[in-house]
Amino acid sequence: MKSKRLKSLRRNEYSQAAFETVCIYGFSSTTVDLVAKHAGASKTNVLHYFGNKTSLLEGALRYGNSVLVDEVRALMIRSKTPWERVYSVLLANFSAKTFDPKLAHAWLSLCAEVPYHSNFQRIQTVIHSRMHSNLLHALRQITDEKRAEVTAALISATIDGLWLRLAVQAEPLKVETALGQIEELMNSLFPNDENRVLAKRKMAEIQKILFP
Amino acid sequence: MKSKRLKSLRRNEYSQAAFETVCIYGFSSTTVDLVAKHAGASKTNVLHYFGNKTSLLEGALRYGNSVLVDEVRALMIRSKTPWERVYSVLLANFSAKTFDPKLAHAWLSLCAEVPYHSNFQRIQTVIHSRMHSNLLHALRQITDEKRAEVTAALISATIDGLWLRLAVQAEPLKVETALGQIEELMNSLFPNDENRVLAKRKMAEIQKILFP
DNA sequence: CGAAAAATAGACCAACAAGTCTATATTAAC
DNA sequence: GTTAATATAGACTTGTTGGTCTATTTTTCG
Numbered sequence: 001m002k003s004k005r006l007k008s009l010r011r012n013e014y015s016q017a018a019f020e021t022v023c024i025y026g027f028s029s030t031t032v033d034l035v036a037k038h039a040g041a042s043k044t045n046v047l048h049y050f051g052n053k054t055s056l057l058e059g060a061l062r063y064g065n066s067v068l069v070d071e072v073r074a075l076m077i078r079s080k081t082p083w084e085r086v087y088s089v090l091l092a093n094f095s096a097k098t099f100d101p102k103l104a105h106a107w108l109s110l111c112a113e114v115p116y117h118s119n120f121q122r123i124q125t126v127i128h129s130r131m132h133s134n135l136l137h138a139l140r141q142i143t144d145e146k147r148a149e150v151t152a153a154l155i156s157a158t159i160d161g162l163w164l165r166l167a168v169q170a171e172p173l174k175v176e177t178a179l180g181q182i183e184e185l186m187n188s189l190f191p192n193d194e195n196r197v198l199a200k201r202k203m204a205e206i207q208k209i210l211f212p
Numbered sequence: 213m214k215s216k217r218l219k220s221l222r223r224n225e226y227s228q229a230a231f232e233t234v235c236i237y238g239f240s241s242t243t244v245d246l247v248a249k250h251a252g253a254s255k256t257n258v259l260h261y262f263g264n265k266t267s268l269l270e271g272a273l274r275y276g277n278s279v280l281v282d283e284v285r286a287l288m289i290r291s292k293t294p295w296e297r298v299y300s301v302l303l304a305n306f307s308a309k310t311f312d313p314k315l316a317h318a319w320l321s322l323c324a325e326v327p328y329h330s331n332f333q334r335i336q337t338v339i340h341s342r343m344h345s346n347l348l349h350a351l352r353q354i355t356d357e358k359r360a361e362v363t364a365a366l367i368s369a370t371i372d373g374l375w376l377r378l379a380v381q382a383e384p385l386k387v388e389t390a391l392g393q394i395e396e397l398m399n400s401l402f403p404n405d406e407n408r409v410l411a412k413r414k415m416a417e418i419q420k421i422l423f424p
Numbered sequence: 425c426g427a428a429a430a431a432t433a434g435a436c437c438a439a440c441a442a443g444t445c446t447a448t449a450t451t452a453a454c
Numbered sequence: 455g456t457t458a459a460t461a462t463a464g465a466c467t468t469g470t471t472g473g474t475c476t477a478t479t480t481t482t483c484g
Contacts, residue, residue, distance in 0.1 A: 010461090026328040028240035031441060042463045043442085049461095053442065105327040112324035114380045115317040116238040125382050147396075154370070154393045161373025168326045170337050181366045188400040222431090243471060254433045255472090261431095265472065 010049050014039055015059030022060055023102045027109040032056065058119055061110045064103070065127050071095055071211060076134070078206055083199030085138040089131065090182055091200075091207050093159050099175045104167035131156055142190070151189055158185055222261050226251055227271030234272055235314045239321040244268065270331055273322045276315070277339050283307055283423060284346070290418055295411030297350040301343065302394055303412075303419050305371050311387045316379035343368055354402070363401055370397055 017039035021030045032053050036043040050056040075088035092098070114120045135155055139148035162181065166173045183200075190196055229251035233242045244265050248255040262268040287300035304310070326332045344364055351360035374393065378385045395412075402408055 007460095026325060028325065029328065032443085033441070044444090044464080045462050047443065048463095101327075105324075108320075108324045108327075111376065111380055112321045113238060113240065115313075115320075116241065121380075121382055124380055128381070150393060150396050153389075154396055157373035157377055157393065158366070158370045159373065160376045161369035161371070164323065164372045164376060165369055168323055168333075168336055169340070170333055177365075181362060181369065184362050184366055185397070185400075189396075219430095244473085245471075256434080256474090257432050259473065260433095 007049070011059060012063070014041070014046050014049060014056065015063040018056050018060035019063045019106055022109050023106040026105065027057070027113055054117065054119070057110070058123065061120060061123055064106055064110060068092060068098055071098060072134070074210055075203060075207060079203070081195065081199060082138040082141040083196050084203055086135060087200050087203040089134050091203050094175055094179050094182065095207065095211055096175055097211050099166065099178065101166055101172040104163050108164060108167040155185070158182065219261070223271060224275070226253070226258050226261060226268065227275040230268050230272035231275045231318055234321050235318040238317065239269070239325055242269070266329065266331070269322070270335065273332060273335055276318055276322060280304060280310055283310060286422055287415055287419060288346070291415070293407065293411055294350040294353040295408050296415055298347060299412050299415040301346050303415050306387055306391050306394065307419065307423055308387055309423050311378065311390065313378055313384040316375050320376060320379040340368070367397070370394065
């Protein structure tokens with residue numbers, strides 16, 4: 001069906017436009033009309049595909065996340081060991097492509113709305129769960145159950161914290177600095193781990209090839 | 213002067229009302245009228261003291277931060293050693309009083325606006341700088357300069373990350389869990405440090421007395 | 425006390441934004 | 455090729471919101 005394809009194409013187009021509009025103006029200044037202008041369409045048409053503004057912004061949230069998820073997955077399917085899976089998550093979160101202040105602004109702006117919209121909450125929960133379970137599964141094979149839980153939570157909280165810094169800091173956090181801090185964390189949590197260091201190097205290589 | 217005092221009293225009252233309104237409705241749904249209603253005053257009067265909505269929300273940001281800052285300071289002035297100062301910051305950030313989902317919602321909602329308002333940016337920069345320098349001064353006396361830099365940044369990023377979790381997670385993060393994760397971090401960064409553990413205990417005691 | 429200054433609020437206005445109604449192209453289906 | 459369905463958009467409506475104008479009350483102070 002052409003029509004089905006067009007429908008989903010438009011929704012994707014407008015979701016991206018919405019996300020980019022949030023990047024520029026922030027959630028609270030984003031209007032349906034601005035999104036439409038950004039997409040080169042009419043407000044009516046955008047509304048035609050989404051029904052209302054909230055659904056459109058949900059699309060934006062989903063879109064923004066998909067950028068990151070795609071990179072995680074690309075690295076993940078090329079991972080063979082637990083440590084390689086851990087570094088798939090870490091490196092994807094601090095990729096040169098994605099670790100960008102503008103993206104972080106939009107990400108944060110959408111996050112901040114989560115507590116006030118049940119649909120946002122649902123979407124966000126899925127996102128977090130996936131990241132958490134990715135980390136947890138890998139870490140379980142590295143350390144004991146209890147510590148895997150704690151460190152998985154700690155690592156993902158730290159990732160979020162660094163992203164928040166990227167968004168709110170006046171002179172934006174450099175990706176190398178963020179990676180250095182993550183490395184300090186990993187090195188302290190799991191010192192003298194040869195496999196960890198090797199996995200990191202290997203995944204960094206793969207990432208450089210896939211996302212130059 | 214009574215008048216000066218009243219002026220500053222009203223501004224404080226309305227800043228608090230604005231913050232609480234953001235707690236309930238989120239930044240993007242907070243209106244001057246809602247704030248006024250919450251404070252039991254007229255919109256006109258609120259506007260009289262702040263001039264415009266943006267200044268009012270700046271007040272909210274300042275107010276929200278002051279809650280935390282007051283607790284940090286209270287612990288800080290009772291600290292004698294570097295480790296005690298570090299734990300003043302940590303425990304204040306995860307105090308039973310302040311570590312609350314509603315507060316976190318508002319905090320996050322205001323943070324998300326930082327990139328879009330230069331005044332918010334300025335205020336936020338001051339807040340971050342103070343926290344960073346508090347940690348950095350103390351850590352410099354504990355470890356070498358380079359590592360003090362990295363760990364101070366890492367610790368404050370982790371704090372922010374945990375607050376973000378508190379805000380966006382469906383089943384809200386318990387304060388003990390957050391403290392456990394921070395402790396895992398500190399224990400990994402500075403293992404086998406007798407002074408650290410003692411300082412933590414001491415400051416926790418003081419906190420329990422000051423903020424029961 | 426009485427005038428000036430400050431505090432407070434009701435009514436109003438202009439801007440704007442979400443969403444609808446209606447109309448016109450464009451595509452698909454027989 | 456004609457008809458039905460879909461895509462797109464312009465005009466309009468309705469509600470909301472930030473901010474102003476004006477008026478009234480309260481306080482200050484000589």
